[in-house]
Amino acid sequence: MSIQKPTLPKGTRDFGPQVMAKRNYILDTIKSTFKLFGFQQLETPSMENLSVLTGKYGDEGDQLLYKILNSGDFLKKVTAEKLSKGSNAVLPLVAEKGLRYDLTVPFARYVVMNRNDITFPFKRFQIQPVWRADRPQRGRYREFYQCDADVVGTDSLVCEAEIILMIKRVFSELKLNDYSIKINNRKILTGISEVIGEPGRESDLCVSIDKLDKIGWEKVREELEQKGFSEASIEKLGPIIDMGSKDKFEFLQIFLASSEVGLQGLNELREVFDLLGSFKEDEEFVDFDVVLARGLSYYTGAIFEVKVNNVSIGSVSGGGRYDNLTGVFGLEGVSGVGFSFGVDRLYDVLEELELFPEESLKSTTLMVAHFGEDALSHGLNVLTEARKLGISAEIFPDDAKMKKQFNYADKKNIPFVIIIGSEEIKSGEVTLKNMESGEQRQMGLQEALKQIKQSV
Amino acid sequence: MSIQKPTLPKGTRDFGPQVMAKRNYILDTIKSTFKLFGFQQLETPSMENLSVLTGKYGDEGDQLLYKILNSGDFLKKVTAEKLSKGSNAVLPLVAEKGLRYDLTVPFARYVVMNRNDITFPFKRFQIQPVWRADRPQRGRYREFYQCDADVVGTDSLVCEAEIILMIKRVFSELKLNDYSIKINNRKILTGISEVIGEPGRESDLCVSIDKLDKIGWEKVREELEQKGFSEASIEKLGPIIDMGSKDKFEFLQIFLASSEVGLQGLNELREVFDLLGSFKEDEEFVDFDVVLARGLSYYTGAIFEVKVNNVSIGSVSGGGRYDNLTGVFGLEGVSGVGFSFGVDRLYDVLEELELFPEESLKSTTLMVAHFGEDALSHGLNVLTEARKLGISAEIFPDDAKMKKQFNYADKKNIPFVIIIGSEEIKSGEVTLKNMESGEQRQMGLQEALKQIKQSV
The missing domain is CATH 3.30.930.10 (Bira Bifunctional Protein; Domain 2)
Known part of the structure; x- marks a missing residue:
């Protein structure tokens, strides 16, 4: 192909x-x-029988209906003679269903x-x-x-x-x-x-x-x-x-x-x-x-x-x-x-009017960024703890440079990043970065999650 | 017609x-x-070009695709000679679009x-x-x-x-x-x-x-x-x-x-x-x-x-x-x-497994039932106050016997009914009926709404 x-x-x-x-x-x-x-x-089906739809929206409406071709050998009822009579005559032979035109008729x-x-x-x-x-x-x-x-x-x-x-x-x-x-x-x-x-x-x-x-x-x-x-x-x-x-x-x-x-x-x-x-x-x-x-x-x-x-x-x-x-x-x-x-x-x-509130544009609340493989598996538990509190969270799934990970958070409009590296693993703390203010601070995981939870 | x-x-x-x-x-x-x-x-459109869909789901899948008839004079490219070659030959001449077959290809x-x-x-x-x-x-x-x-x-x-x-x-x-x-x-x-x-x-x-x-x-x-x-x-x-x-x-x-x-x-x-x-x-x-x-x-x-x-x-x-x-x-x-x-x-x-929780079947939380026209207009304010508290509420819109109004609440699985009649208008209180327990008591409107709010 x-x-x-x-x-x-x-x-x-x-x-x-x-x-x-x-x-x-x-x-x-x-x-x-x-x-x-x-x-x-x-909710009603997208497909309706054409007998239900036709004639309900005036002649113009009938023209604007999307018709669904019958399945299989759709031409079986179409003879050369019928064909010569044109599309309007052939239509009922090749299509029984159409797509919903409005919600009122269904x-x-x-x-x-x-x-x-x-x-x-x-x-x-x-x-x-x-x-x-x-x-x-x-x-x-x-x-x-x-x-x-x-x-x-x-x-x-x-x-x-x-x-x-x-x-x-x-x-x-x-x-x-x-x-x-x-x-x-x-x-x-x-x-x-x-x-x-x-x-x-x-x-x-x-x-x-x-x-x-x-x-x-x-x-x-x-x-x-x-x-x-x-x-x-x-x-x-x-x-x-x-x-x-x-x-x-x-x-x-x-x-x-x-x-x-x-x-x-x-x-x-x-x-x-x-x-x-x-x-x-x-x-x-x-x-x-x-x-x-x-x-x-x-x-x-x-x-x-x-x-x-x-x-x-x-x-x-x-x-x-x-x-x-x-x-x-x-x-x-x-x-x-x-x-x-x-x-x-x-x-x-x-x-x-620029009336969409900022919250409507946010997706995930928290991303976990990590240096190296140990940090990644360490970070997975952060996700579990965050989600337990109802904080939507994800981890950057690949080993990648910090810049790339932050770029991802940025593009996805994620307001908080928790950073895990060897230092964090050693200290048992995490580094929480507020992506809007740029502020970054080390603290215990539960404290970080509490701060995030309070701000959303 | x-x-x-x-x-x-x-x-x-x-x-x-x-x-x-x-x-x-x-x-x-x-x-x-x-x-x-x-x-x-x-979300992707329900209609995709057939060029996108065809050949992605095997021969059987191609047969199961719903095709949409081209708009207007869909036969304009179909000659008697083409017609004689059957549905498969005619298909590309009469249909350019099909309905989504899965979410993966789109x-x-x-x-x-x-x-x-x-x-x-x-x-x-x-x-x-x-x-x-x-x-x-x-x-x-x-x-x-x-x-x-x-x-x-x-x-x-x-x-x-x-x-x-x-x-x-x-x-x-x-x-x-x-x-x-x-x-x-x-x-x-x-x-x-x-x-x-x-x-x-x-x-x-x-x-x-x-x-x-x-x-x-x-x-x-x-x-x-x-x-x-x-x-x-x-x-x-x-x-x-x-x-x-x-x-x-x-x-x-x-x-x-x-x-x-x-x-x-x-x-x-x-x-x-x-x-x-x-x-x-x-x-x-x-x-x-x-x-x-x-x-x-x-x-x-x-x-x-x-x-x-x-x-x-x-x-x-x-x-x-x-x-x-x-x-x-x-x-x-x-x-x-x-x-x-x-x-x-x-x-x-x-x-x-009968695992749908009862709450998932409830619709409106509160219905206002009323005796007579004065009671109806009195009841409208009850709706306003209930909705202010986030309680979904409706009034039976017609003058009707109590039995009919309660039957409606029952069928719609509405757990609370507030009854307004001449007595209630006079006293300034309302009668709150719990539809599950059958219990019925007169009280101030705000007290009734508080009780409803607490129980949902």
Whole structure:
């Protein structure tokens, strides 16, 4: 076999030790928050039957699904005639399975398949990779992690309030202080479309309004005109766009007076704010944003989006309430609310703001360096004693110059080195070096370990 | 769209909350041990280029690789003529990527691609799923986790000793006490094949001897005869098989006297035992098993296998030293040693021995139950206070009968419930119920939280 230079598939990444440590810092923070709020972990297989995946993400989504070639003689059902009909006709003959595209559809499948064993309301979180055959570009990968939490089987607005509190806790733990949680309700958007005289067109309206931040009102206006919204309707939308810092609830109570569903959305939103009050949590960080729409069309109630301020990437988390998660699999009436943290984006934000704590970058706490073979075997007992105390420890395994051993400790960001040489063997003491301060001192082993233990 | 009954692909599994909690108990134990020994985490993509995967696992392995269909018009290079040549000829035209088959080849690829940035010796661990298009059967899945740790870039036998200590620690943490770590050295097997007069045939010898436990000496003997081993050679093998509890080192020192490589293997093994002594760790649990061979042919030095005694599934972990991990990718001389925990098997063993601790099955610590709407909003503050103390807590989000709320707590294995009703609102106290003892008492909120905190 000839030797090839190994490569990585486009749009995929290795996560080396440094990056993994940082990613784990984020994921552990999120996980511990989910657990603190009573969510339980679920994992589903990477492979799903294409019958489960296809048709759930729109035509574009179907194109972006990774399909797995059937095993063995995958062509056995493909005739020349079938071949002449092209890839779309041949696909079902050669591929039965695909890779997970998101965590929501597998979750819905799981709920339907296990409906008799699940105790509802079911609070689940799921942190797993998903795959999309998208064009790779900066910040967009073909394999990336999603990090979802959902509550299904209840329409209690307590869940909405809890989600906001979870987001808040994660950000506070990550020392991210300058951010805002935007919240809206899809029913308010429905109400607005009724009031402006374009009932039932909230989807079109939402898609356009969603771009307001990016392209501005004039462009949104043009787009709405192109979509056939009447000038009168667009005119009526004006006050909403200009609403600014007026009391939004007061304003919308009047604006939506003629729309039952709009008022219902407004009431739901008001209740979420009231519930936040009952939690005795400061609600200032939550911003009612009446033009927040988000692209996904399956939200039916609350809609969330979290933006970090003053960084190049803004939106790092989002979600909302949906009324019919599992209908597509034959189980009606399962309402739920969920949201998703963008791990890659949070990573970039923490990197940009230099918020990864130093501890998250440390690997081993202690390395044992040694002169000569006797010193090595002497050093092994140091490892045993250190690990007994829970201090992560390693020894440089080869006979090597001190410089090389210290270089290793340095590169691996190890904060303490214990040095063993003939002198240490004779005296029964060890030399402890603090790699940050450079300070170096001889002492008894237990004393050295005590000092290390205290400083981590 | 018609509604289909959703299904799971054969050989794959969902891991619901209970199973996840147990799996995490195992994986967290392994991870913390890896870290304690200075190993760092690596993750590689699920998808690899087929050029990286193909040819690394033998012909059978190539068949078991899952291939991913190229995106878009995957047939564009497939002519009717190509089609007539069958699946193997068409495969390279329709699939460029495959799913990870193990963690070793991606690790080797990573080392080669990042050789200039890695500080050697490189101690990495990796816990990720792998995929094999194998026939599913009890205990064999098409998607399963591997859990590997390797040290590369050193041939120090300290690494072998450390691996044994890691295995020992994991088992001790999992309260698995009745097990044995078998160790051998591939060079001893090479030496034996030299001594019996079949030099260079250690691969054939190993494959057969590996089955000794399963099929017995007579069958192994037959197999060796079929493979063309002379009767004289097989006769010479006899004392090895019968060696029993003799001092193996003493015996082999004589048996292997004429084989340089055999003696080298014996010395290496002796040094590993000496090093274990220097760690001041009891080495009784390590069993030098001269017929331990393991199937994989790429081991060149130490070979490990861990067996749990008195359970239906035995071998739960294995590994060894290899001299040339990365040669296939053009980087020669990278020696390493590693091993792998079988997570699914450990799971089954702990289940069989009922060793999962109760704590590993608990989810939320506290549920707030409530009568009526006022009580619900009153209860939200209880959540806030509990979470401040790090107590995982949730509230039943709907107005529901007490029975339903308690049923939920019960099913979710929640040990404490705080009950809020009109009486509690009036008195400012709460009712704390211990779900295990059934005991129920009224007290101040902080006192209740203190009691909960103390008992977890």
